Amino acid sequence: MRSTSIRAAERLGQGSRSGDPFEALGDPNRREILRLLRDGDKPVQEIAEAMPISRPAVSRHLRLLKEAGLVAEEARGTRRIYHLQEQGMRAVQAYLEGIWGEAATRFRLVAENTSRRPKK
Numbered sequence: 285m286r287s288t289s290i291r292a293a294e295r296l297g298q299g300s301r302s303g304d305p306f307e308a309l310g311d312p313n314r315r316e317i318l319r320l321l322r323d324g325d326k327p328v329q330e331i332a333e334a335m336p337i338s339r340p341a342v343s344r345h346l347r348l349l350k351e352a353g354l355v356a357e358e359a360r361g362t363r364r365i366y367h368l369q370e371q372g373m374r375a376v377q378a379y380l381e382g383i384w385g386e387a388a389t390r391f392r393l394v395a396e397n398t399s400r401r402p403k404k
Contacts, residue, residue, distance in 0.1 A: 305376050308352035313337055314345045318368065321355060325367040 353372030
């Protein structure tokens with residue numbers, strides 16, 4: 285039986301392609317933005333200064349990450365502050381752990397069955 289968090293992760297990617305967290309994670313610039321945000325909230329200007337792409341490109345990547353549920357934004361005065369969206373990140377983590385858990389179980393079963401076979 286699948287866990288609730290795995291089902292939530294699968295639903296997270298349904299609908300428009302831009303809302304798919306795995307599509308969002310497919311771009312190295314977006315992965316770098318997530319890495320920058322793991323250290324805490326950052327305004328778009330600070331993110332853009334750390335990236336090798338233009339500020340408008342950073343804004344487009346942030347929009348896609350937001351649509352995928354991986355980041356959230358908050359207005360503070362005239363600035364937009366971005367941070368990791370815990371629920372979206374946990375859903376992706378649960379999905380990947382579910383896949384790895386199933387694969388690890390199958391690997392263990394194959395290894396056990398192989399070691400029990402009589403040698404010829």
